[in-house]
Amino acid sequence: MTVPQPIAGAQRVGEVVLAVENVSLSFGGVKALVEVSFDVREHEVRAIIGPNGAGKSSMLNVLNGVYHAQKGTIRLRQGAAWREFHDMDSHEAAALGIARTFQNIALFKGMTVLDNIMTGRNLKMRCNFLQQALWAGPAKKEELAHRRAAEEIIDFLEIQHIRKTPVGRLPYGLQKRVELGRALAAEPTLLLLDEPMAGMNLEEKQDMCRFVLDVNDHYGTTIVLIEHDMGVVMDISDRVVVLDYGRRIADGTPDEVRSNQAVIDAYLGVAH
Amino acid sequence: MEPGIGELDTFPKLLMMHARIRGARPAIREKDLGIWQTWTWHEFAEEVRALACGLAEQGFKRGDHLALVSDNRPRLYAAMCAAQCLGGVPVPLYQDAVAAEMGFPIQNAEISHAFAEDQEQVDKLLEILPQCPTLRHIYYDDPRGMRHYAEGVLASYESLRDRGRAAYRRDPAFLESEIAKGRGEDAAAMLFTSGTTATPKGVVLTHHALIDRARAAAELERLDDRDVALAYLPPAWVGQFIFSLAQPFVTGYCICCPESPETVMTDMREIGPTYYFAPPRVLEALLTQVSIRMEDASRVKRWLYARFMAIAQRVGGALLDGKPVGALDRLLYRLGDLVVYGPLRNVLGMSRVRVAYTAGEAIGPDLFKFYRSIGINLKQLYGSTETSVFVCVQPDGQVKPDTVGPAVRGVELKFTPERELLIRSPGLFKEYYKNPQATLEAKDAEGWFHTGDAGYVDADGHLKIIDRVKDVGRLSDGTLFAPKYLENKLKFFPYVKEAVCFGQARDTVCAFVNIDMEAVGNWAERRNLAYSGFTDLALRDEVYELVRGCVERVNADLAQDPELANSQIHRFLILHKDLDPDDEELTRTRKVRRGFIAEKYAALVEALYSGRKDVHIEAQVRYEDGRTGTFSADLKIRDARTFASAAARKAA
Numbered sequence: 007m008t009v010p011q012p013i014a015g016a017q018r019v020g021e022v023v024l025a026v027e028n029v030s031l032s033f034g035g036v037k038a039l040v041e042v043s044f045d046v047r048e049h050e051v052r053a054i055i056g057p058n059g060a061g062k063s064s065m066l067n068v069l070n071g072v073y074h075a076q077k078g079t080i081r082l083r084q085g086a087a088w089r090e091f092h093d094m095d096s097h098e099a100a101a102l103g104i105a106r107t108f109q110n111i112a113l114f115k116g117m118t119v120l121d122n123i124m125t126g127r128n129l130k131m132r133c134n135f136l137q138q139a140l141w142a143g144p145a146k147k148e149e150l151a152h153r154r155a156a157e158e159i160i161d162f163l164e165i166q167h168i169r170k171t172p173v174g175r176l177p178y179g180l181q182k183r184v185e186l187g188r189a190l191a192a193e194p195t196l197l198l199l200d201e202p203m204a205g206m207n208l209e210e211k212q213d214m215c216r217f218v219l220d221v222n223d224h225y226g227t228t229i230v231l232i233e234h235d236m237g238v239v240m241d242i243s244d245r246v247v248v249l250d251y252g253r254r255i256a257d258g259t260p261d262e263v264r265s266n267q268a269v270i271d272a273y274l275g276v277a278h
Numbered sequence: 279m280e281p282g283i284g285e286l287d288t289f290p291k292l293l294m295m296h297a298r299i300r301g302a303r304p305a306i307r308e309k310d311l312g313i314w315q316t317w318t319w320h321e322f323a324e325e326v327r328a329l330a331c332g333l334a335e336q337g338f339k340r341g342d343h344l345a346l347v348s349d350n351r352p353r354l355y356a357a358m359c360a361a362q363c364l365g366g367v368p369v370p371l372y373q374d375a376v377a378a379e380m381g382f383p384i385q386n387a388e389i390s391h392a393f394a395e396d397q398e399q400v401d402k403l404l405e406i407l408p409q410c411p412t413l414r415h416i417y418y419d420d421p422r423g424m425r426h427y428a429e430g431v432l433a434s435y436e437s438l439r440d441r442g443r444a445a446y447r448r449d450p451a452f453l454e455s456e457i458a459k460g461r462g463e464d465a466a467a468m469l470f471t472s473g474t475t476a477t478p479k480g481v482v483l484t485h486h487a488l489i490d491r492a493r494a495a496a497e498l499e500r501l502d503d504r505d506v507a508l509a510y511l512p513p514a515w516v517g518q519f520i521f522s523l524a525q526p527f528v529t530g531y532c533i534c535c536p537e538s539p540e541t542v543m544t545d546m547r548e549i550g551p552t553y554y555f556a557p558p559r560v561l562e563a564l565l566t567q568v569s570i571r572m573e574d575a576s577r578v579k580r581w582l583y584a585r586f587m588a589i590a591q592r593v594g595g596a597l598l599d600g601k602p603v604g605a606l607d608r609l610l611y612r613l614g615d616l617v618v619y620g621p622l623r624n625v626l627g628m629s630r631v632r633v634a635y636t637a638g639e640a641i642g643p644d645l646f647k648f649y650r651s652i653g654i655n656l657k658q659l660y661g662s663t664e665t666s667v668f669v670c671v672q673p674d675g676q677v678k679p680d681t682v683g684p685a686v687r688g689v690e691l692k693f694t695p696e697r698e699l700l701i702r703s704p705g706l707f708k709e710y711y712k713n714p715q716a717t718l719e720a721k722d723a724e725g726w727f728h729t730g731d732a733g734y735v736d737a738d739g740h741l742k743i744i745d746r747v748k749d750v751g752r753l754s755d756g757t758l759f760a761p762k763y764l765e766n767k768l769k770f771f772p773y774v775k776e777a778v779c780f781g782q783a784r785d786t787v788c789a790f791v792n793i794d795m796e797a798v799g800n801w802a803e804r805r806n807l808a809y810s811g812f813t814d815l816a817l818r819d820e821v822y823e824l825v826r827g828c829v830e831r832v833n834a835d836l837a838q839d840p841e842l843a844n845s846q847i848h849r850f851l852i853l854h855k856d857l858d859p860d861d862e863e864l865t866r867t868r869k870v871r872r873g874f875i876a877e878k879y880a881a882l883v884e885a886l887y888s889g890r891k892d893v894h895i896e897a898q899v900r901y902e903d904g905r906t907g908t909f910s911a912d913l914k915i916r917d918a919r920t921f922a923s924a925a926a927r928k929a930a
Contacts, residue, residue, distance in 0.1 A: 120312075157311035162422075167540030169312065220423065 019244055020048035022083070023228060024069075024196060029078035031064055031252075038064040040252045041078070046196070051222055051229045053239045055263075056249035057272055062232045063109060065249065066198050069230070070106050071099040082196075100129055105194035107185045109201045109232075115174035119184050122173055123159055126191025127152045159187045162224070163217060179210035186217060190225070197221065199231040203238055211235065215242055240264065248272070287462030288485040290326070290363040292527040294457065297323035300530055303503055306352045309537040309545055317352050319530070325353075325439070329360035331453055332442025333391065336415055340365035340459070343387040343468065345413075347371050347380065347403070348395035350509040350535040353419050353435060355523055357393045358467075362485075363457050367465045369480070370514040377402040381409050383470050386480060387711060388412045393435075396420040404429060462486035468711055469516050469663050480711035481516075481663045491666035491705035492524035494687045498671060499553075499633045503530030506630075507553045510542045516663040517637070521555055524666075546627030554634040558641040561656075564626060565648055586614035587651070594619075594651030599675045619652040628654050635659050635671075642770035643679040650677065658682045660741060664720065664727055666705035670741045681740035691741065692726070697758070698747040699733050700726040732760065734841055744842075749872075751782035757844040759787065761872060764845065767835065771828040772797040776857045776864070778875050779847065780883055786848040788886040790875070791825050792857050798824070813854045813911055822916050825852055829918040836921075843923030849886050850918060851893070854911045860900055882913065891915060 024046040031039040039061045046052045054062045067073040069080065071094045081090045082102060094102075105126070113122050130152065131138070137145040160166055163183050168176060173184055182202060189197055202218065203211045219242055221227050233239045239246060240260040248256040248263055250272040256263050263269055286292050296305065301320035308315055317325065338344065344361040346368055348354040358368040369387055371380055373395065380402060383389070390412050394400045400418050407413060418424055419435045446453060466485040470478040495501075509522040522533045531553065536545040556564075572583050593607045603611075623629045634649070634656040641658065649656040655674065660682035661667035669691075672683030685691055689703040702725050709717045721727050732750045733743040744750065744760040751759045761779040768777040768791065775794035781787035795812055798821060802809055809815040833846040857863040863875055876883055885893035896910040 154311060157313075161311055164538070166312070166537045167544070170544075223425070224422070 019050045023048045025081045027079050029068060029075045031068060031073055031075050037252050042254050044247045044254060044257055046228060046230055048228055049226050050244040051242055053243035053246045054230065054232050054249065055239055055246055060249040061252040062249055063200060066200055066232060070104050070198055071096040100192060103195035104198065105189040105192040106198035107189050107200060107202060109204060111181045111185055113173045113181060113185055116172055118170050118172055119165060120156060120169050122184055123156045123187045123191050124152060126188035127155060129192060156191060159190050163187050179206050182214065190221065194227060197227045197229045199229065201232050201234065203233060203235055211238060218242060288362065288460035289359060289466060289527050290457045290460060293323055293326060293359055296530050300503055304532040306355060306533050308352050308535040322356065325356045326359045326363060327446050327453055328439045328443040329356055330363040330442065331445040332438040333360055334364055335441055335445050338364055338366055338391050342366045343369050343389045345369050345371055345384055345389045345392040347373050347399040348393060348419065349373055350513055351395065351419060352535060354513060358523060362466060363453065365456065365460055365464060367468050369468045372512050372514045373399065377405040381406045382478060383480065384410045384413055387468065391415045394418045397423040465708060467519060469514065469519065471663055479713055479716055482708040482711050483666055484708050487666045487705045488524045489528060491668045492520060492528045495668045495671060496525055496529045498673065498686060501525065501529045501531060501553060505531035505552045506549060507531060507533050508546050508549055508551045509533045509535050516667055517555060520667045550627065550630040552630045552632045554631050556636055557638040558636055561636060561649065562645055565645060583618055586618040589614055590619060590651035594653065595647060598650055598653060598655060599677060622652055623654060640766045644770065646679045660743060664707045665701055665703055668705065669701055669703065678740060681736060681742045684739045691735065693734065696747055697732040697734060697750060699729045699731050701729060702726050753781055753844060754783055754785050758841055759845050767832045768828060773824060774828060776870060778870055778872055780876060781845060784887060787845050789847050789850040790853050791850055792853045793821065816852045816854055822852060822914060826916055826918055833918060833920050838924050840923060846920040847918055848920060849915055851882065851886060851913050851915045854913060855899065886915060
């Protein structure tokens, strides 16, 4: 009997793998991001926080190529080489090992959990459409390998009991977990989570925190997450960047950020 | 030459025999990553050999105890048998117990080695480590999350097995001689009884006792190596130990471990076990699921279900028992099997079930009949940890809903004057570990085990358990009065939530009935009966008539039983409120506190015996926020029809 093995070697936060430099993004007259710079290190959990409309989701969308920054550069390290890009699209981002989840769950509601997770393997499939349809050539072997990968994720996220359940019938917290599973299926090196705990009750949040940390620990995935729940952010992230009205107002460890006057002002408001 | 069956007196010897004669047959399956993985008997034996050698390398020796905290996993059973190979004793613990509860068994048995399923169980063991200085080695199965643990006591299952494999290759003779040293009278397992009333006691069972009982029941049911069972109940419970270790080792059948506790239903449907055990509450939950889903079904399906279930109720049980049934009914039943019963059995995962057992508590006759009527051979058995389970089993064709069947081969039953059941059987336990006092109290010098249960053997030779001895009383004329038995009979009706029977040292039996608000409320709504609340509903004449029907059916049933015919319920009243643990009328586990209620409602009890038609009550009630208020009502008292005893009728 075989048992999945954890990836060997303890991962600790390493060198910078993603550098965002002076990125600006505007929609007409609305400045969503203004000269934002920060970096992400290998294996770290990096949080982006800020009040409503601060530009958090826009930042994430720039990172995986949904939006294109008008100014500034984004550099991604691949092995020893740096790759700089300005206008990659989301397909390229996925091919580069960037996966994400969405603030509003974007799963295929009529499909089962297993099938949804299998869609996350899409970029890893090498056989063409015809081979897959006819179960010809290497298609069968490939399908088996992908199914195994999907099953390992199901085991990891402890969702065996809903494997064959259509996603639309699941409660919200479980759908969020499935979405995380689909993102993991792409075997990302960089995982972007857009409010993974929004709308969850305390227990679901605790579960999700555990899974995020487990993913980070077990697969060594670098994680960038947006979150509103301050308790969660302060507990699980290594470093936090704070945005307000599209500008970076603070960057540092949770403790540093917590005591930063600009951050307190942004969250609580100041008398003008 | 093959050793004779008598020489195979321990589980490790049996395992090695299976590895030789049916090495390629499946021994144990587990669903892993969505696929059923199989260990053959050969592979199982190899795994056990490696583990046993690994344990020996780690200093585990004859007489040592191995604690196991895990759900049903092939590796759990391999570890159990590995300990037995070395003459050690596996001590499975309940995997959902909190850390503090694991402390006692580990201290009591001075356990040095433990097997833990995963990080959760390891954390519990580490938590009690300071109080358990003897515990020096913890082996974990699932490595997930274990990377950052630096404790020296920890080692992975794989490392233990690999070390053992190398040791076995160096010196295979060592293990073979260890296995050969094992004797039937050695302890094979220690199972802790649940400690709800006192500190838990470690029940020591020998190889001989377990193998003898497992074999007796297997012969009765003609189990063989083509049977399949699902291992889904806690391994620390004696039943699971019997069904997933003792009996497979005796007969060679295959056990299957579900993927996770949440997937048991799906896994059962995929596996299709032929041999199945379920406590009544599981059977009840399944039936509820079926009923709910039927109510959502289309009108045609509901009609079909109602019609065919009526036929099944009428003739299904008789067909299963092989009793004569008319040709038309036979035809209708076969049709029903095609459209309703067969698909239903399939949905329940019971299509292939040959033998199903239930035990543990009294099962409602309707629930019991439901499963039998759709063709599932559900039977009751009687036994406990101390008796290696099998004391009485209902044989095929002799199934009665209110008895637990005749004694299994080798068992002797007798009764004290107080009607306490005493048992002598080859399956009796050796002792309570390090507790000679308790052992002496439970097992007397002649080897009779005092069960604490009261009962008798009926005319057909079937054992009938009625109550705990300490609860059984007598009416003033000396006849038997078993209040819990009567109360259970009443509670089997959905309309009755609780019942309290009185009769100790009185002429007749009278009862309080606590109606089930939901069931009776629904019943009232269907009859367009308006009511304002619980008390109003409970005082309705229509409801009294409904309850009277229930009481009279119980009486009719009791009249059939010569021992209990005199304890028919003569008068009853319906309580104006729910019995409630907050008012101390029930225990927290929802058991009726009969003595307290008799005192608190002494006026009502007197009214029941005084022949009055109604009684006024003023009572204090405690609201959920802690305030108290008084409350008054006029309760009615009604007579119930009683029936002449069957024995008396026969005499007349």
